[in-house]
Amino acid sequence: MDTVFHGEIHLRRYLSDQGKPEQVLPDWTHSPERLVRYYRNMVLVRQLDYKIIALQRTGQIGTYASLLGSEAIDTVVGDLMAADDVLVPYYRNHALQMLRGLPIEDVLCYWGGDERGSAAAALGDDFPNAVPIATQSLHAAGVASAFKVRGEKRVAVTLCGDGATSKGDFLEALNVAGAWQLPVVFVVNNNQWAISVPRSIQCGAQTLAQKAFGAGIRGEQVDGNDVIALHEAVSEALKHAREGKGATLIEAVSYRLSDHTTADDATRYRASEELKAAWEREPVKRLQTFLHEQGWWDERQEQAWIEEVGQMIQTSVDAYLARPQQPIEHLIDYLYAELPNALEEQRERLIRNAQPGGSRHE
Numbered sequence: 001m002d003t004v005f006h007g008e009i010h011l012r013r014y015l016s017d018q019g020k021p022e023q024v025l026p027d028w029t030h031s032p033e034r035l036v037r038y039y040r041n042m043v044l045v046r047q048l049d050y051k052i053i054a055l056q057r058t059g060q061i062g063t064y065a066s067l068l069g070s071e072a073i074d075t076v077v078g079d080l081m082a083a084d085d086v087l088v089p090y091y092r093n094h095a096l097q098m099l100r101g102l103p104i105e106d107v108l109c110y111w112g113g114d115e116r117g118s119a120a121a122a123l124g125d126d127f128p129n130a131v132p133i134a135t136q137s138l139h140a141a142g143v144a145s146a147f148k149v150r151g152e153k154r155v156a157v158t159l160c161g162d163g164a165t166s167k168g169d170f171l172e173a174l175n176v177a178g179a180w181q182l183p184v185v186f187v188v189n190n191n192q193w194a195i196s197v198p199r200s201i202q203c204g205a206q207t208l209a210q211k212a213f214g215a216g217i218r219g220e221q222v223d224g225n226d227v228i229a230l231h232e233a234v235s236e237a238l239k240h241a242r243e244g245k246g247a248t249l250i251e252a253v254s255y256r257l258s259d260h261t262t263a264d265d266a267t268r269y270r271a272s273e274e275l276k277a278a279w280e281r282e283p284v285k286r287l288q289t290f291l292h293e294q295g296w297w298d299e300r301q302e303q304a305w306i307e308e309v310g311q312m313i314q315t316s317v318d319a320y321l322a323r324p325q326q327p328i329e330h331l332i333d334y335l336y337a338e339l340p341n342a343l344e345e346q347r348e349r350l351i352r353n354a355q356p357g358g359s360r361h362e
């Protein structure tokens, strides 16, 4: 019998759980600039995450999906994408959107149920968050098709969760990306949980990266808590796509350190030992330890940075809270370019019935 297909999935990893190099590091890590930038961004978005949860708990923002545990993935992808690439995110990518230029105030608006957060001018050609699982994978394939047809050297980058890879939309997107050699990068944030469903019962495959094989595109696994490994994998995937060689699927193995959202209580279905073990390999501490060993981190700088980002976040929170309430018709205004008649009637009714002075987050 002849072997007609041979495939292997590699796991890319440079830093151990404790932040120690496990193999020869790439040259760019020999100077601090980029690594320190990665670290500072991860500290910023983690501080923001804590703040948003506090806002939700005090009724000042809506249901929120924490980014805790995915700081490294968003930071590296956001840093490496070119300005004119297009990001097609899911609901756990606000750190990445911020790196692409979305002001914190608009991030807060989105989670506060204010449509203006998704319509922000700063998004440029980037898409707003997708909440319907895996639909964004197809949108990204569509964007990449347009780039290909127009002969533009741009890349569509899309992210989704482990659970999303079980959806038909995701597999269809991979398929067309392979069939048409599209300039698209699929990044799967495998945080081990799809709400209360663990990775082990979501799919029979050993890795999610191997789903790339069925579509004829590149696929690899990377330690999603290791910025160096992520940097290498994402750079290669972007380069491959930009050179017209086609798509890549990167499975970034991470862990959801938070509840699914603020509407969830993970203690009801997840063992505390598992969470405790995940905190031992989380991305921020791992990079901090590495930087410390290089002499590129100290406690004094850390405190100064935390204070600086704290003020930055507070200024944005103040601006968000001071924003005039969005008009009620915004519920409908962002749905269609041209409103169908039935919605036009509903819109008018909404305006007629609007209570003056209604509270922001009832």
Ligand SMILES: Cc1ncc(C[n+]2csc(CCOP(=O)(O)OP(=O)(O)O)c2C)c(N)n1
Residues within 6 Å of the ligand: 092, 131, 132, 133, 160, 161, 162, 163, 164, 165, 189, 191, 193, 194, 195, 256, 260
């Ligand atoms: C089409 C669709 N079905 C179901 C849901 C409800 N839902 C919201 S999040 C989620 C789990 C997603 O898990 P995963 O893809 O692993 O992403 P994570 O939230 O863990 O980052 C589900 C089923 C939805 N939003 N959209």
Ligand SMILES: [Mg+2]
Residues within 6 Å of the ligand: 161, 162, 163, 189, 190, 191, 192, 193, 194, 195, 256
């Ligand atoms: Mg998940």
